[in-house]
């Protein structure tokens with residue numbers, strides 16, 4: 001079978017930890033996702049340790065075209081300043097774009113003002129809008145229910161469409177806003193808690209509604225990690241009929257896997 005996309009279409013998980021206790025412990029890393037889509041490199045949610053995790057894996061900040069923040073929480077944005085420096089070669093090369101919700105940029109910006117001039121531009125994420133980075137486009141279909149302004153994304157490359165459901169409380173809109181062959185979903189908890197995060201039953205419901213070819217669960221709390229996410233993923237696969245993978249720190253997912261069968 002002919003592959004639809006070049007082998008460079010990859011998503012590298014620079015961390016799979018989420019929520020405060022896990023992130024403070026670094027039992028699981030928290031560096032975000034590094035996308036390489038048809039040669040366009042995009043960094044998503046650079047949490048604490050992104051600079052360490054990315055350089056360790058020989059991912060080069062100066063090759064990035066954009067950094068996207070789904071929201072301002074520390075586990076998604078802590079390394080944004082150093083990653084802007086890396087993307088712009090210490091500010092010596094004006095380049096790259098930063099995308100973030102307004103509340104990450106306005107009254108208490110997550111980015112230092114002196115770094116803003118290093119960038120080619122800053123774009124504000126809003127509900128229902130489309131954006132482009134090189135040959136890649138993405139949309140932010142719906143505002144999430146989370147203590148700060150938060151958006152997930154649907155990415156389109158030449159050969160693939162995939163979605164990223166970042167932090168949120170469950171609501172029905174999630175089940176009709178995120179299409180594509182691949183769904184990456186931040187599932188912090190095993191069972192529902194009165195906190196604005198998804199749990200495994202929520203994830204199962206969403207996966208069964210959206211029916212991607214593959215779903216990847218990530219952003220695990222300490223309790224979820226201790227419950228062995230790969231075993232949870234196996235059960236979710238059996239119950240949903242969708243191939244569910246538990247992300248691992250450093251895992252590189254090739255989008256060409258979506259072309260089989």
Ligand SMILES: [Zn+2]
Pocket residue numbers: 071073146167
């Ligand atoms: Zn959050």
